[in-house]
Amino acid sequence: MDSLDLVSVPRPTTISSLIAHLRRSELPVDTVKLARYLIGKTLVHDLAVRRLSGRVVETEAYPIGDAAGHAFRGPTLRNRSLFLERGHAYVYFAYGSCWCMNVSSEARGIGGGVLIRALEPLEGIALMKRHRGVSRLLDLTRGPGRLASAMLIDRGLDGLDLCSTASPIWLGTAVRAVRAIGVSTRIGLSRESHRTLRFYEHGSRFISGPRRLLI
Numbered sequence: 001m002d003s004l005d006l007v008s009v010p011r012p013t014t015i016s017s018l019i020a021h022l023r024r025s026e027l028p029v030d031t032v033k034l035a036r037y038l039i040g041k042t043l044v045h046d047l048a049v050r051r052l053s054g055r056v057v058e059t060e061a062y063p064i065g066d067a068a069g070h071a072f073r074g075p076t077l078r079n080r081s082l083f084l085e086r087g088h089a090y091v092y093f094a095y096g097s098c099w100c101m102n103v104s105s106e107a108r109g110i111g112g113g114v115l116i117r118a119l120e121p122l123e124g125i126a127l128m129k130r131h132r133g134v135s136r137l138l139d140l141t142r143g144p145g146r147l148a149s150a151m152l153i154d155r156g157l158d159g160l161d162l163c164s165t166a167s168p169i170w171l172g173t174a175v176r177a178v179r180a181i182g183v184s185t186r187i188g189l190s191r192e193s194h195r196t197l198r199f200y201e202h203g204s205r206f207i208s209g210p211r212r213l214l215i
Contacts, residue, residue, distance in 0.1 A: 015122050016051060019044060019172035024087045024163040031105040031112040034086065035061035036199050038103065038171070040178030043119060045151045045169045052128060052151050054119030054141055055175065057204040060186045061197040062113045064106060068192040071111025081159040082111045089169060091148075091158040098145030099154050103162060103171070117187075117198070119147045120206040122175065143208040179203050 019042050028034045036059075044053045062069030070092065071082045081090040082104050090102040090113055102113035119141035121128055128140050128150035141147035148154070153169070162171045180202040185193060187209045200207045 015053065015175055018175045019053065021165055022087075022163055022171040022173060024085070027086050027105075027163070029086055029107060031063035031114060032061045032197060034103065034105045035059040035114045035197065036181060038114060038116070039181050039199050039201055040174040040176075042122070042172035042175060043116060043151065043169070044172050045153065047124075047127075047152065047168070050124050050127060052124035053122045053172070054147070054151070055122060056116060056118075057120050058116075058118035058198070058200040058207045058209075060115040060117055061105075061199070062102070062115065063197070064110060064112050066112075066192055066195075066197075068186070068189045068195075069111070069113065070102075071113065075111065079111070082113045083109055084159065087161065087163040087171065089157050089160045089162055091153060091155050093155070094145065099148040100144040101148055101153050101157075115144060116147065117144050118142050118200070118204075118206050118208045119151070120204060121150070138205060142206050 028037050038056045038059050041056050042053055043056055070079045075083045081088055084104045085108040086105050088104040090104055091099055094100045102115050105114050106112040121140050132140055132150050140150045157169050160167045160169055182200050182202045183196050184198045185196055186198045
């Protein structure tokens with residue numbers, strides 16, 4: 001097994017016991033604040049065969065009125081999950097090739113979302129590797145399309161409540177303290193590309209994008 005970054009990660013047999021569901025009341029009612037808040041928290045997908053989980057190490061905020069955001073032109077059949085109360089999954093197909101997942105981030109009826117860009121794998125790593133067809137730990141969940149593939153996230157999870165104990169996919173508490181949080185411009189945008197709305201954990205080897213953005 002790749003030992004990368006495992007020195008500071010709890011042993012796999014104890015990780016599940018460290019993760020509790022995040023309550024909606026704990027989530028900031030503000031897209032940018034939520035994007036920062038989610039760094040270090042856990043994304044969990046409970047499958048019939050086993051649990052998949054990872055630490056959130058990179059996010060991007062798409063706040064109210066952001067021309068780069070999917071909610072900019074108002075609700076549609078595709079993006080209506082972005083207009084749910086904060087803490088719901090918005091899953092969409094991107095670039096004709098991969099699924100991506102946002103967390104709705106505002107009050108009900110107001111569109112905003114936080115893109116989960118990268119995870120540090122915690123549980124179910126062998127299964128994630130099979131899903132992705134790769135063996136290198138570093139490549140499993142670095143980037144929104146890769147993490148969705150590894151975590152078996154697709155349109156069937158769109159609209160689910162990430163704060164519900166009945167949901168198979170949910171947001172959990174941190175398993176360890178977060179390092180300093182960095183901020184940069186977002187990646188791969190043609191609109192609003194100057195805005196510093198990307199957040200990441202300093203020192204994590206699992207974040208995506210060009211190293212020049214790591215300021």
